[in-house]
Amino acid sequence: MQDVFDYIERHRDEYIRWLQALCRQPSVAAQNRGMAETAKMVEGLIREIGGHAKRIDTSGYPVVYGEFANDKKKTLSFYNHYDVQPEDPVELWDSPPFAAEIRDGRIYARGVADNKGNLTARLAAVHAYSAVRGGLPLNVKFVIEGEEEIGSLHLREFVDAHRELVQADGCIWEFGYKNADGSLQASFGVKGMCYVELVCRGANTEMHSSHAAVIENPAWRLIWALNTLKTPDERIHIKGFYDKVAALSETDIEVLRQMDYDEESTLEKFGLDSFVLGLSGLPLKEKLIYQPTCTVCGFQSGYTGQGKKTVLPSEARVKLDFRLVPDQDPFEIFRLLRRHLDEHGFADIEAIPYTMTYPARTPLDNALARSVVRTAKQVYGTEPTLKPMSPATGPMYILCQRIGIPAVSVGVGHFASNNHAPNENIAVDDYIQGIKHIAAIIEDFAIQE
Amino acid sequence: MQDVFDYIERHRDEYIRWLQALCRQPSVAAQNRGMAETAKMVEGLIREIGGHAKRIDTSGYPVVYGEFANDKKKTLSFYNHYDVQPEDPVELWDSPPFAAEIRDGRIYARGVADNKGNLTARLAAVHAYSAVRGGLPLNVKFVIEGEEEIGSLHLREFVDAHRELVQADGCIWEFGYKNADGSLQASFGVKGMCYVELVCRGANTEMHSSHAAVIENPAWRLIWALNTLKTPDERIHIKGFYDKVAALSETDIEVLRQMDYDEESTLEKFGLDSFVLGLSGLPLKEKLIYQPTCTVCGFQSGYTGQGKKTVLPSEARVKLDFRLVPDQDPFEIFRLLRRHLDEHGFADIEAIPYTMTYPARTPLDNALARSVVRTAKQVYGTEPTLKPMSPATGPMYILCQRIGIPAVSVGVGHFASNNHAPNENIAVDDYIQGIKHIAAIIEDFAIQE
Known part of the structure; x- marks a missing residue:
């Protein structure tokens, strides 16, 4: 792989420019800002590096679908998104959120970690591999949606309508980080989500x-209602809320025990x-990975x-985010919440559902996982940390587990990337390393049984 | 008095123009908007109608002090303020908050009811009486501060430094309303206030x-802390909070029983x-008038x-307003709140004091009260409703009870004037009637023993 890695190093500045250009184009799905422009830009980039690309309409923002090669035995897909979170509170940023300024070896921008850095790193890997080797050893597909930050509202509709396009032998999921000690995390699942706004109305x-x-x-009234939902002991008091939370196996505990979580650095x-x-x-890690939440x-x-x-x-309004774990069902959680409010004297409080996402987990032992781990050692020099599930959320179940595709998530962020927060950033070196890792995965996964 | 009343009717349009001009000049103390301009405008108006006026500096916004005549036996003072509340949420106004638009017999403007309508009505009464009778039968003083809506932060300092200027035999307080049935309210006291912002901080x-x-x-954490302060039964759980609440006398109950409160119209x-x-x-009226509150x-x-x-x-922030009744002490309430937070595990929550106002009550039987009631019957044709205390707040204690001046509050608002809220308004006819009432009080109080 050294030939490909050398090529990536020589094209370092070009790949950074790709990322900066994409970050300088705002794409805030929640506010419908720059969405069409960004989809077009991503489509253009795929074409420029030799892929077939099309914007496929949904009832919401379009999915940008990309394909490279189509005659190989194996298929690897990449799931990414071109939308970003709103940038406020903008006054807490040290440089403008859409300037993509580089300071002290880091690029700062809304979306640079979540998820534009990973998107361009993967495109760069395909570009570099193809340029050096004259082609790819497997089929590559990109599914790049525009609604991840608002709950992937129409991804299920897209997957159901284009099942053949998303079919693959494995999927590299959108995100990934380095731990505080510099080692790489590989995640095998995501929490689900039930995101709700409660509205309590008084006089007119x-x-x-x-x-x-x-x-x-x-x-x-809203304060009193919220107080019935969760108490300072962190217990959520919605009847039936924990009923479907899966018990942990011994393997689950063992993986958790080996999982790195740098408490001191985080604090x-x-x-x-x-x-x-x-x-x-261990109890901290168990709460982080395997316990559901209720967050104001x-x-x-x-x-x-x-x-x-x-x-x-x-009027009073609260936005609540329940992160769910297997086998909680977001639609059922919403019904239980509604019943809880009704039964506690708050039938007048309106509950507006925003996002309903199922939790998802891939078993740790599969061909893609083995490729990711082996190549990580090659590129990063150390064993990656395996995370059975990320505390974050995404539509992994809809696109992967539901249709039998194993998913693993690795990427170019680090433990202080400030996703969804001011001064979101990634390290330039991590970005380049991430490109190499994807290139190596492409080669390794092609020959794995 | 018919001669004076006729004069007021003939000058109706002029007095409305005074009020519109003053309302069109924003004066939001909380945001330091237009304060100097407004003080100057009020000072100019007093001079224009023949009074002596000066702006007297304080450590905050200046007090505009006005004087008419100074050789009479008796002195009547008026307390008003030239500052107004912020106008937001501005999108809920049907006309711009500082346009002073007249629609269907009402003037709509931020501050028209609270307190610019009363201020100009009183100046108009002095103007009309002087014009018709060639002078006033008593000395008249105006104390017009610029910080009422931010808690009269420097009024005590002003009163202490200018005791001779504020001395009077009676004071007509700043506000007043008609009930839903069209009868006039006369109030004899105000609730006190302890206004606090609580700030709870998390990660950086x-x-x-x-x-x-x-x-x-x-x-x-802030939701849980608030939940310990007040429960759905409306009970405030700060230890010692109710200790100084004065017991009600039989007279208090009797006055309350006779007090009008139109439940149906309000709902x-x-x-x-x-x-x-x-x-x-009765329990509703008792809660409204004699019970303290804790409001988010x-x-x-x-x-x-x-x-x-x-x-x-x-971070999470809440603004809390405690309305206090005799003999609660706002400074003590703040100390009790601080102790409550500390004792309930919320020592980390910062409590920032904003306003500390003592509650105040004037006995119902005094010369000014008799003048107000007698002239109200003359002008409005019906017996006024006596309100032993208003549920609203003001610095009455500092300017009146503390230095032995009886205070009565009547004015030109009505029960749906929307003070502090969008579409604040008064009826044009109420404004004109209010001018007549003040003119009649000036004559009647001058000859009362």
């Missing part, structure tokens, strides 16, 4: 807060003294500007 | 919500089915924009 107008002695306050990075409930070691992502009511304003709010 | 940055399994969420106006705890009748005026954490964003917030 905001009013002077002197009325609050006798008029109900929707902010208080230091985030300026914290301890984790929730003072957890550490946003709360808004009344006057939140400068200074004081004495108002009684007319 | 917002992060991807997949971390929420193991990293503490400041939004959840209908605000689109509600019931009051808190399903209260009605604003709550902000994490992502509150359009669509979904899966973040773990780094």
Whole structure:
């Protein structure tokens, strides 16, 4: 592989330019900003490096589908997305979120880690391998959707309508990180999600807060309702919530025991003294990987500007994100939540479903996993950390497990990449290393049985 | 008085223009918008109608002090303010908040009810009375501050430094309303206030919500902390909170029993089915007038924009307004709140004090009260409703009760004036009637023993 690796090093600046160009094009799905332009740009890049590409319409944003070679025995697919999270709070960024500025060996941009760095690294790997070897040893497919950050609303519809396009012998999933110690993580699953907004309404107008002695306050009602959902012991009190959480096997525990999680670096990075409930070691890792969550992502009511304003709010809204583990069903969780609110005297609180994603896991022993691990040792020089499931979420079940495709996730981020947060970044060297790793996987997976 | 009333009717359009001009000048103290311009405008108006006026500096916004006549036996003072609340949410206004548009007999503007309508009505009354009678039968003083909506932060300093300027035999307080049945309210006190912002901090940055399994969420912590403060039964659980609440005398109950509160109109106006705890009748009025409150005026954490964003917030903030009744002490309440948070495991939550206002009450039987009631019957044709205390707040204690001045509050608002809320308004006819009422009080109070 040294010939391909050398080629990648010589084209280093070009591949960085690809990434910067893509990051400088905003593509915020939640706000419908720059989506068509970005899809077109990605389609153009695939064509430029010799692939067949098309934008395939869905009921939402189009999927960019790309294909390289089509006469080989084996097929490897890549799942990525061209949309990014909103960039606010923009005042906390040290450089503009869409400037893709390089400082101290890192590229800073909204989406550079999630997910544009991985997308261009994979395209660069295909480009380099083809250029050096005159072709690819297996068929390569790219499924690049535009709605991952808003819950992959139409991916199931796409997969069902284009089953032959997504069929593959293995899929490299969209994300991946280095641990604090520099070793690579390989993930074999994702948590599911039930993302909901709760809306509590009071009077038909905001009013002077002197009325609050006798008029109900929707902010208080929402606080009381939330308090019935989860208590400071981190227990979620929705009846039936934990019923389908799969028991852990001895292997699950063993993998968890060997999984790296650098507690000290994590606490230091985030300026914290301890984790929730003072957890550490195996129980901490078990909570991170195998336990579902109920997270307040946003709360808004009344006057939140400068200074004081004495108002009684007319509405209160909370955005809640439940991360689910096998075999929880997001639709069932939503029904249980609705029933919980009804039974606790909060039938008036509206629950608006946003995202419903099933959790997913691939067994650790399969051909693609073996290729990923073997080539990781070759490129990174150390054994990768195996993560049975990522605490993050994605539509892996719809695109992979549901139709029998093994999925493994590796990528160019690091443990402080600040996904979804200000100053999102990746290291330039990790990016180049990631390109080499994908090139090596392409070669290795082609000859694996 | 018919001569003065006729003069007021003839000058109706002029007095409306005064009010519109003042409303078109924004004066948002919380945001330091237009404060100097407004103080100058008010000072100019007093001079234009023949008074002595000066802007007196404080450590905050200046007080505009005005004086008419100074050789009479008796002195009547007026307390008003030239600052207004912020106008947001501006999208809920049917006309621009500073346009002072007249529609269907009402003037709509931020501050028109609170407090610019009362301010110009009182100046208009002085103008009309002086014009018709060639002078005033008593000394008149205006104390017009610029910080009422941000808690009258420097009024105590002003009163202490200018005791002789504020001395009077009676004070007409800043606000007043008509009930839903068209009768006039006269108030004899105000609730106090302890306004606080609570800030709960988590990690040093917002992060991807997949971390929420193991990293503490400041939004959840603030929700749990708030839940310990007040429960759905409306009981406030801060130890010692109710200790200084004065017991009600038989007279207090009797006045309350006679006090008008139109439950049906209030519920209908605000689109509600019931009051808190399903209260009605005397218990409802008792809660409104004699019970302290704890109100969430604003709550902000994490992502509150359009669509979904899966973040773990780094901070959560709530603005809390405690309305206090005699003899609660706002400074003591703040100390009790701090102790409560500490004792319930929330020592890390910062409590920022904004406003500390003492509650105040004037006995119902005094010369000014008799003048107000007698002239109200003359102008409005019906007996006014006596309100032993308003559920609203103001610095009455500092300017009146503390230095022995009886205070009564009447004004030109109505029960649906939307103070502090979108579409704040007063009826043009109420404004003109209010001018007549003040003119009549000036004559009547001058001859009262």
